[in-house]
Amino acid sequence: xxxxxxxxxxxxxxxxxxxxxxxxxxxxxxxxxxxxxxxxxxxxxxxxxxxxxxxxxxxxxxxxxxxxxxxxxxxxxxxxxxxxxxxxxxxxxxxxxxxxxxxxxxxxxxxxxxxxxxxxxxxxxxxxxxxxxxxxxxxxxxxxxxxxxxxxxxxxxxxxxxxxxxxxxxxxxxxxxxxxxxxxxxxxxxxxxxxxxxxxxxxxxxxxxxxxxxxxxxxxxxxxxxxxxxxxxxxxxxxxxxxxxxxxxxxxxxxxxxxxxxxxxxxxxxxxxxxxxxxxxxxxxxxxxxxxxxxxxxxxxxxxxxxxxxxxxxxxxxxxxxxxxxxxxx
Numbered sequence: 001x002x003x004x005x006x007x008x009x010x011x012x013x014x015x016x017x018x019x020x021x022x023x024x025x026x027x028x029x030x031x032x033x034x035x036x037x038x039x040x041x042x043x044x045x046x047x048x049x050x051x052x053x054x055x056x057x058x059x060x061x062x063x064x065x066x067x068x069x070x071x072x073x074x075x076x077x078x079x080x081x082x083x084x085x086x087x088x089x090x091x092x093x094x095x096x097x098x099x100x101x102x103x104x105x106x107x108x109x110x111x112x113x114x115x116x117x118x119x120x121x122x123x124x125x126x127x128x129x130x131x132x133x134x135x136x137x138x139x140x141x142x143x144x145x146x147x148x149x150x151x152x153x154x155x156x157x158x159x160x161x162x163x164x165x166x167x168x169x170x171x172x173x174x175x176x177x178x179x180x181x182x183x184x185x186x187x188x189x190x191x192x193x194x195x196x197x198x199x200x201x202x203x204x205x206x207x208x209x210x211x212x213x214x215x216x217x218x219x220x221x222x223x224x225x226x227x228x229x230x231x232x233x234x235x236x237x238x239x240x241x242x243x244x245x246x247x248x249x250x251x252x253x254x255x256x257x258x259x260x261x262x263x264x265x266x267x268x269x270x271x272x273x274x275x276x277x278x279x280x281x282x283x284x285x286x287x288x289x290x291x292x293x294x295x296x297x298x299x300x301x302x303x304x305x306x307x308x309x310x311x312x313x314x315x316x317x318x319x320x321x322x323x324x325x326x327x328x329x330x
Contacts, residue, residue: 042094046122049093054078055086056126059109060133061140062096063123065217066108066225075139095119101228102206108225111198144214161309162276163191165317169274169306170195176242179266181231181259182249186212186224193224196243200236202229231259234266241266245274250294251287260298264322273300273320284313295320 050056057076061067067075073083087107090096097110109119126133166188175196180188183201185208193199193216201224203209209226216224229235231249244263250256263273275295279287288305295302300320307313 042118043122045093046095046119049089049095052086054082055090057132057136058083058086058107059090059095059123060126060130061136062090062108063126064137064220064222065140066106066213067140068104068106071140071143072107074143075136099225099227101209101226111200111223111225141214141218144217159187162315162317163187165306165308166191166274169317169319170243173272174242175199176268176271177240178243178245179236179241180245180247181229181234181263182247183212183226184208184247186215186226188245188247189216189224190219190221193221196223199224200241201226202231202234204228204230232262234262236266238265239268239271242268242271243274244271246276248276248278250275250277250291251279256290256294257297260294260300264298264300267322269322271322275305275316275318275320277316277318279314279316284316287316291316291318299323 050059054076058072061072061075069080069083069087072087073080076083087096087098091098091107094110096107098105098107100106109123170192175192178192178196178199180199180201183189183203184205186201189199189201189212199221201209201212203212203226206228209228212226216226227235231246231253232255244266246259246263250259253259260273267273275291277287277291284307291305292302299322301323302318302320305316305318308315308317
């Protein structure tokens with residue numbers, strides 16, 4: 001028969017296990033209740049912020065693209081102080097965010113945060129066939145068309161070959177968070193943006209950014225944002241993007257190595273750098289040699305570039321990934 005001491009120890013261990021399991025269970029309940037409370041509080045805040053027809057119209061517009069106070073004022077036919085107050089409340093509820101681009105301040109739906117999923121569920125409740133929303137959107141498109149300061153480029157055969165190659169290259173590759181450096185008038189963002197979790201275009205030319213916003217709005221690409229930025233010093237955190245595109249910016253760059261190193265800094269582990277390069281002289285061999293050297297120096301592994309079009313190529317399209325070694329394979 002076991003000794004009384006053994007029974008006592010077994011009883012003590014059973015009690016300790018019970019107390020521990022009870023403690024863990026209640027901690028889980030506490031965390032669940034607090035998480036649920038936080039989620040409920042956020043939902044109440046969101047609903048309060050939307051308890052106004054004008055704020056609902058503003059949100060419906062900003063879901064579809066970023067817009068300035070003056071644009072939103074003209075579309076809704078409201079005074080600027082009133083629109084500014086509505087926008088302040090929507091930003092306070094974390095339904096909108098604002099950012100400065102040159103002389104303008106833009107408002108848009110935040111593309112990433114811990115409450116992004118909750119916002120998406122809320123936005124899905126906006127009626128897609130609401131006539132007022134459609135009238136507002138049409139008016140914003142008219143404003144953008146009237147403000148156009150450049151004429152969109154027309155696609156030529158080479159551009160179509162390039163776009164087809166980009167689609168083939170990325171169709172089986174999750175884009176995740178996408179950054180297009182040198183986004184210009186937004187061609188690549190229109191092509192790939194809707195497949196990304198979020199897409200950001202950076203260009204130094206304010207006219208190009210303005211036209212890109214109009215193009216993306218008309219194309220219905222809602223998850224894209226345009227920013228002013230210097231490709232040598234971009235305003236993003238290390239490892240922020242899954243896919244970074246150097247959009248035909250290296251050929252005319254004064255410091256191509258700095259641009260590639262900056263793009264590399266922004267890549268997440270396992271991310272990809274897409275390099276688009278055009279050879280004005282048609283000497284793609286020289287361009288490929290330069291790209292190989294740049295990527296090797298930046299500790300990037302470069303896959304064999306694709307030449308576009310196949311006959312008399314003028315473009316290179318290549319993929320580079322973070323290299324674990326000291327050199328990159330060409």
